[in-house]
Amino acid sequence: MIEVTRRLNDRASLTLYMLDQEISYQVIKEHPTLIICPGGSYLFRAKKESEPVALTFLARGYNVVLLNYTTYFEERVDLKIDVPKVDSNSHYPQQLSELVQTLKILKELSVEYKLDLTRLFLLGFSAGGHIAASYAVHWNDYEYLNKIGIDGRDCLKLRGILLAYPMLTGDLGDMISKAKKDTSIKEQLPYLNNAIYGTEQPTLVQKEELNLIHQINKTIPPTFLWQSLQDEVTPVSDSLKWMVKLTELNIECESHFFGSGKHGMGLANSIAAKNSSDEDIACSKWVELADLWMKRHDYINIVEEA
Amino acid sequence: MIEVTRRLNDRASLTLYMLDQEISYQVIKEHPTLIICPGGSYLFRAKKESEPVALTFLARGYNVVLLNYTTYFEERVDLKIDVPKVDSNSHYPQQLSELVQTLKILKELSVEYKLDLTRLFLLGFSAGGHIAASYAVHWNDYEYLNKIGIDGRDCLKLRGILLAYPMLTGDLGDMISKAKKDTSIKEQLPYLNNAIYGTEQPTLVQKEELNLIHQINKTIPPTFLWQSLQDEVTPVSDSLKWMVKLTELNIECESHFFGSGKHGMGLANSIAAKNSSDEDIACSKWVELADLWMKRHDYINIVEEA
């Protein structure tokens, strides 16, 4: 395995883990590549959605890119006792921009490392799902991208995106303020709008811009989506709208809505669980389902090209 | 295991398979019970959705009731070469009525066999899903049931229903006539409306009555639903409407929409597959997901009652 880390700016970086292509003596196998955007409400990056997920898919035969995007908190602190240092420049579309920069860097690295850029997948959890879904709706709209300071030519066509309990609008606070079980998450409320919109009072135009459901279009790649119906942070109804609209547009959207579980479970198994409440056997099946889904899309396209 | 078969009328019957309650010497364990309605467009009953499914859930610790409901064809024939004998009395709500009779018989048997009637699940495939979903929307509406000749007092509260690529309206022909891959199913078209509505030209009122999506209400039990997005027989959009409306009503609807597969896969594994096109690894995961889902709902209620 080769590990390459590249800085994107003074706060963001990417780490690319590449599997050895020589899987056996003189036997070469190119691997698909999965870019991972952990969640964290655009405030921080959740650990359980980073390393354990990266290792799980490396072990299943994917090169992995972990995107350490810019977040509002300069460092994570315990909000019960500390006031976080914040970075007022960290808000949409900063993270989308960093994702596109990541693709640009992958293009550069692809020559040296023989990365197959036609076999890319993108997985986002929660707020990382907002980055992934933003890319999915905008990647082919050079005009919009140009307007927000992104060069559309750096974008790459993906084989698919994977959304785990994604944030699909900027209205994260609306849900969180109503949470009944997962109350510690309410500590995030005073910071959310700044972290997402860059202002405490977003305008209707801003809200509309970050509402990705309203921007669903024909260029979205096939989607794999999963969520717990007991999620108290990102609305299941938003995921359902995503699913329904893609289906209407004839874009495949494999979807798994589990009756058990909660928001933010990551792998949902024992690997990164504090205690058993962080585990759910049913939800944990998403990993194998996602793997099967990617392998199918990886294969479909290879065959089609041949 | 005890096997009890009861006739419901000259064409329909039920077979109840009961697990031994003494699982080990002097150790008693009561089992939940799963009623299975196979599919078959109300024309016949699909074999692959009958015995193999019954055995799968028996092996996982459920008593199983296989409902051999009345169908339009008196005997299944090869429609390419034969004209089937038909039973013009076989159409909705005959099958719903037979399901309710089944519950009545279960009540009678429960005394002798110590069946726990508070731990019932109902699983329907395709047209069998229409029976199950009909029950789900109507079981508590004695007025409607009375109108169609069913005694509502025979109904029982279920812990949950499971819908596998269900038929949720009577408009099966609309989809089938557009099928591109699964063309042999078009042979069913001339018989469908008679089998479903009892007439070749159903009125709008009849169509409305069989459209279960329009009758979704608060009394529907928690639902587990799965379907392949490549289904060419029952519309995915109908399942999505079911899912969306139940979620709006705060009724749990665990849902799995697989990108791969097709209509009518049953277990989707090798057990009842003619060839590999009848298998799909992703879809085949529904069995374990359904088992986990039922065990959770079975357990929740036991604990609540205690």
Added chain:
Amino acid sequence: MIEVTRRLNDRASLTLYMLDQEISYQVIKEHPTLIICPGGSYLFRAKKESEPVALTFLARGYNVVLLNYTTYFEERVDLKIDVPKVDSNSHYPQQLSELVQTLKILKELSVEYKLDLTRLFLLGFSAGGHIAASYAVHWNDYEYLNKIGIDGRDCLKLRGILLAYPMLTGDLGDMISKAKKDTSIKEQLPYLNNAIYGTEQPTLVQKEELNLIHQINKTIPPTFLWQSLQDEVTPVSDSLKWMVKLTELNIECESHFFGSGKHGMGLANSIAAKNSSDEDIACSKWVELADLWMKRHDYINIVEEA
């Protein structure tokens, strides 16, 4: 599924569960057949090694024969409080004789039910493993069989035998008297020799006759064997000897010796477990391993014949 029960004598019977061969309309598939001998020290037949095991393999595509062989106790009683009625005629080789009668009946039934007698497997647990292993060493030795009153022509060649923590000698009491954890089993001690040998004081000749390890020979079919290393009832060392000698004779003996678990776990999962001490995740993998093993042996032979 068709269930056929046949009496072998006034105390023993067999129940044959046959899967429907028409797995889908006009699609015929013949199934292999698995004969199951539950354990129980030749005193009784263990429930957890009967129905749950039968259902598990039915669900996996095997016809199943459950052999309800004669046991020493006429009825199982709680040995702490009751004295059992015993059947002094019940001892080796009565059970082996009943197994061979079972094969004879299968031959008769095979005509009517199109059972493929070339695709037979035999699975025995504990004392049922002694029946299975006795058959394995003797099935082709007509002289010995004749001596003990069995007509060798009734025997059939098996594709394989499966031994779950088998009793391979008659010296069950030696182990049980030393058991440290599983002490309730010591209640069986006063009855064991009568149940096994038909006498409280077996002669050396009798002991030798029932010691199957000393009778290992080239005619034994391929074996699948599993056991917990923490077994306090049947000696692991005996299973190891079976494994080593078969390997020396070039007979395949797939073997799984688990570090966890204990004697008599049956499926080792939650289905027939009184409590969690009856479950072991590692041991429970034997079912899938056994299924893979039989499917391979079933397939090998079909291909060879073609």
Added chain:
Amino acid sequence: MIEVTRRLNDRASLTLYMLDQEISYQVIKEHPTLIICPGGSYLFRAKKESEPVALTFLARGYNVVLLNYTTYFEERVDLKIDVPKVDSNSHYPQQLSELVQTLKILKELSVEYKLDLTRLFLLGFSAGGHIAASYAVHWNDYEYLNKIGIDGRDCLKLRGILLAYPMLTGDLGDMISKAKKDTSIKEQLPYLNNAIYGTEQPTLVQKEELNLIHQINKTIPPTFLWQSLQDEVTPVSDSLKWMVKLTELNIECESHFFGSGKHGMGLANSIAAKNSSDEDIACSKWVELADLWMKRHDYINIVEEA
């Protein structure tokens, strides 16, 4: 994840992959550590037993140390067309010495990285299994270690060793020369004795020293062992002797002998398979069985210490 590489000498090195101990914000979890010795007949190090295995266990929650020990070939070449450069100093006990050096370095690193040295496992494939088993028999015998130039005080007590189709004597050539299916491996024959013993004609004393079965003793840690019965490279009979002798000594030896497969399958799944002949569903179950086995031994000891 932190990756630390340390040179052991000009030809050997170790790479330590350490999981983040902060699995979730402010939630610390220490991980057990698994040292991996790939196989390769002491001639080279097999790729499929290196990175894919390391990633598989990292993803399952183990820190991993990959031991890149010295081999006889300075670089792997295609023996059909090239003559390899050899290192005549590379032979037993060089690799054992490098393993002990690895432990010494782990001790040093444990302070900085908070590695729990009481939770160590060692996994060796084929010739790597000879390294692991050598350590297992000698780690506590300071006199012998001293004689071969190793400081016994650098050794550490292990929770368990895992042997995958291990080489347990120096007589690898005897088997290989008889191989019927896997004939390409015969190319290794001219080099084997030099690679293993450091001489083409080992003396009886040398042969005895490398025969680990003759050196089994009470200090061997619990063992997990697996092998295909169709192995044509390392004798199944040797593994069986290991299993039998450990059992006699009351040392746990969980063992899985699969009827299918062949030598050198590594994970035995599709990840590092050239083609389907490198895969075997049954054999591939060893990974989960090994994981369960290590988790049990990891847990047992933590509980005992508490």
